[in-house]
Amino acid sequence: MAGLWYALAAVTVWGLFPIYIKGMDQANPLEILCHRIIWSVPVTALMVGGRRGWSELGQALSRPGVRVTLLGSALCISINWLGYIYAVNSGQVLQASLAYFIYPLLNALLGRVFLGERLRRGQVAAVLLALSGTLVLAIGHGQAPWLALLLAGFFGLYGLLRKRVAIDAVGGLFVETAVLTPLALACLGLLDWRGEMAFFRADGTTQALLLAAGLATSLPLVWFTRAARRLSLTALGMCTYLGPTLQFLLAVFVYGETFTRIHLVSFGLIWGGLLLFVAEMLHQGRQASPGR
Numbered sequence: 001m002a003g004l005w006y007a008l009a010a011v012t013v014w015g016l017f018p019i020y021i022k023g024m025d026q027a028n029p030l031e032i033l034c035h036r037i038i039w040s041v042p043v044t045a046l047m048v049g050g051r052r053g054w055s056e057l058g059q060a061l062s063r064p065g066v067r068v069t070l071l072g073s074a075l076c077i078s079i080n081w082l083g084y085i086y087a088v089n090s091g092q093v094l095q096a097s098l099a100y101f102i103y104p105l106l107n108a109l110l111g112r113v114f115l116g117e118r119l120r121r122g123q124v125a126a127v128l129l130a131l132s133g134t135l136v137l138a139i140g141h142g143q144a145p146w147l148a149l150l151l152a153g154f155f156g157l158y159g160l161l162r163k164r165v166a167i168d169a170v171g172g173l174f175v176e177t178a179v180l181t182p183l184a185l186a187c188l189g190l191l192d193w194r195g196e197m198a199f200f201r202a203d204g205t206t207q208a209l210l211l212a213a214g215l216a217t218s219l220p221l222v223w224f225t226r227a228a229r230r231l232s233l234t235a236l237g238m239c240t241y242l243g244p245t246l247q248f249l250l251a252v253f254v255y256g257e258t259f260t261r262i263h264l265v266s267f268g269l270i271w272g273g274l275l276l277f278v279a280e281m282l283h284q285g286r287q288a289s290p291g292r
Contacts, residue, residue: 003230007239010224013216015246018096018255020216021088026206027198029085031191032213034184035199036081037177039214044174047222053171060167061175069165074176076158083151092147094257097247099151101270104240105130105277106156114160122280126273133269140262169225173218241274 024032048057061067087096105127111117119127138144162172191197199210227239248267251257 003227004239006223007227007231008242010220010227011239011243012246013220013223015243016250017084017216018088018093018247018250020209021085024198024206024209025089026202027210028191028196029082029089030187031197031199032085032210033078033082034188034191035210036213036217037078037180037184038188039211040173040177040217041181041214043214043218044170044177047170047218048174053168057167057171057174060165060171063166066165066167067175069161070167070172070175071179073158073161073165073172074179076154076161077176078180080151080154080158083147083154087147087151091255091257093247093251093255094259094263095145095148096151097244097251098145098148098267098270099155100244100247101241101267101274102130102134102148102152103155105270105273106152107159108277110156110160115163120280120284122276122283126277126280129273129276130270133266133273136269137262137266140260140266169221170218173221241278 021032027035048054061070084096084099087093087099108117108119108123109127112119134145134149165172167175188197188199192200199207202210231239252259
């Protein structure tokens, strides 16, 4: 039961993250990204130290190719974060939610292409339905949902790279944000020099939210990691759909973003693909269960 609560806590925070991002609208997306990177370093360092994981992390980093792979994953997650912050602050939460509905299906496709994982018939059909939904949105509105595809694509590449290194989520995030911190500090210095940094000019609420960016980034990840140790992959995967669902509800019913018939058809096809994907996961899980 604890695993389920950890999973629900993590995906609920991720689902409601647009509220947090919009609370920092006095800062531009680049500044928010920089604070998210910088303040994640001390938070994750405390987490690694709290469980005495420095030795294990050092051993992992000594393996060939790990540092280069983590540099690549750091770039992917930073682009994903920046795109997500931009989507929220520019009133495109609907595209952000679409990205994370697409992601599980894109992830299956990446596994097939890069890792040689076999796609079952149900999974192939699910991917094709999601592709159809994306095409409907592109044709209906005259352009593809590029922001959603960018978010899903870079998050998918991030997961693919992290799958290639044997390092835990918190330790990996520490390395990724530590590597990016010099660049983040340089960006903040440039923004301050140009008079565009909000941190020293914003109200106390915005400053507090910027300072809390590391905790807001790291804590849900820890909860999700703990959930992953206690739940089956099927149960964990089903829980993750709560996040984009909450984002979708916020976009339409709280922020008043336009939801047209074309959106309905497009999202309907993608949701159909997800339902088929989940059904395939449940079927596979029952077949793999002992005694069956």
